[in-house]
Amino acid sequence: MQQVKSGDTVKVHYHGKLTDGTTFDSSEGREPLEFEVGAGMMIPGFDSGVLGMIVGEKKTISIPAEEAYGPVQDEMLMEFPIDRFPPDMKPEVGMTLNMSNGQGQQFPVVIAEVKEDAVILDANHPLAGKELIFDIEMVEIAGGSSLIIMP
Incomplete structure (x- = not known):
């Protein structure tokens, strides 16, 4: 099975929460989020959190503030x-x-x-200084000439 690597374009469903369980963002009811892994489109912890995932895999990642929106300045x-x-x-x-x-x-x-x-x-980002928790489901990986879509 193909695993996510840097440079792949992926589609994920996600649910973002704070450590107290408050939801701050979710793809529920929307199209999956599409981005290129390692291209700087996502916060660093999310980018690295999807590396190695396979289509259909679900996991929860905790991202410290330093790998999210940084500390409050x-x-x-x-x-x-x-x-x-x-x-x-x-x-x-x-x-x-x-x-x-x-x-x-x-x-x-x-x-x-x-x-x-x-x-x-x-003027800090509203999520600055906060640890973020994401439930992620890998929906699609497009890397090189192959495309894998979850049934």
């Missing part, structure tokens, strides 16, 4: 003057906002703290 926390918010907006902890950088690119931030004259915005 303090430099991604920024203080923003509260008077720069629209007057009709009441900033609240947990609220997601979009900011733009000097090049016009938009990126999401979450309000981490509301002070009297400023808010602390967190």
